[in-house]
Structures are given as C-alpha cells and as structure tokens.
Amino acid sequence: MQKINRDIIRFFYSQGCVVVSTIDKNGFPHSACKGIIKIDPEGRVWLLDVYRGLTHENLEGNSHISITAFDEHSFIGYCLKGKAELSSKDKLSPELMQSWEERITSRLTQRLLRNIHQEKGHSRHPEALLPKPEYMIVVEVEGIVDLTPKHLK
Numbered sequence: 001m002q003k004i005n006r007d008i009i010r011f012f013y014s015q016g017c018v019v020v021s022t023i024d025k026n027g028f029p030h031s032a033c034k035g036i037i038k039i040d041p042e043g044r045v046w047l048l049d050v051y052r053g054l055t056h057e058n059l060e061g062n063s064h065i066s067i068t069a070f071d072e073h074s075f076i077g078y079c080l081k082g083k084a085e086l087s088s089k090d091k092l093s094p095e096l097m098q099s100w101e102e103r104i105t106s107r108l109t110q111r112l113l114r115n116i117h118q119e120k121g122h123s124r125h126p127e128a129l130l131p132k133p134e135y136m137i138v139v140e141v142e143g144i145v146d147l148t149p150k151h152l153k
Helices: 006-013 054-061 094-116
Strands: 018-023 029-040 044-049 064-071 076-088 135-146
Touching: 006 029, 006 064, 006 076, 018 054, 029 054, 029 094, 044 094, 054 076, 054 135, 064 135
Parallel strands: none
Antiparallel strands: 018 029, 018 064, 029 044, 044 135, 064 076, 076 135
16 A cells, blocks of 8 residues: 555545546446545545446456546646445445535535636536435555646646
8 A cells, every 4th residue: 555645635635526537347447526535644545436337337347446636727636546445335434424424515515605706617506416325435545646747846
C-alpha cells in the first residue's frame, strides 16, 4: 500500500466527485463518477456506490481501479491506482453511512448556493434524488500519479 499525504487527501475531499475507472471483460476501460467517503493516509480509500452497474460488474472480474480528480481552475489533479475489494451494504458501518449523508448534504448545499448566485446548474438537485448506497468499494492504493504538468510545479 502507498501512503497518501495530507495535501492529496485534502484535495480529494474538496472535490464533489471523482472519476473511477475499471476494466471490463473485453479489456476496455469504463469510467463513472463516484463519491469518496473516507481516505486513510496509510493508503486505503472508501467509496460508496448507489448503483450495482458496470463498475460493480467490472470489479468482480478485475480488481484494478483508478480514482482520478482534477481542478481545472488551479490545474491540479491526481490519479490513485490500486486494487479494489467489494463489500456488501450490510457491512456498511453507521459512521460510513453518516459520512455519505454529510457529503450528499454538502453537495446539495453547494448547488443551492450556486443557484442563488445565478450560476444555474441542474434544476432538480440530483443529489437529493440519489438512492441509498448499494455496496462499498475499498481501494488499496498502490500508486499515485500527479497530473500537474511538470513545468507548472
């Protein structure tokens, strides 16, 4: 497992969502937006998934995964690469569920504030319509890629 420094952890927590990439049975990548619930500096990341779709199917056949986040404005980004383990929703602790609800509430609040400031986004507040998580993805990070171009560091 690769340790994750505090700056990278703060960066990932500051993102509304991340792009999770998996590999399907034919070797093609599949990307989906997910929300990070918890990051352990020792190198473990927890994600909750509200759908049991292609990400789940792909991880059942191939545990390789990447988690990518970027901030276009500051031109910073990271990709965490590792292996994932699936865990059923009955193993979700009350603390993880509480974290998920807090993240959803925060995203909803940010959307409402942007709408008040006339930065119109989605009118139906999709976060409020999300179902409860179906399962958990636990990732053991094996590598971190800094996406910031070298000449800007």
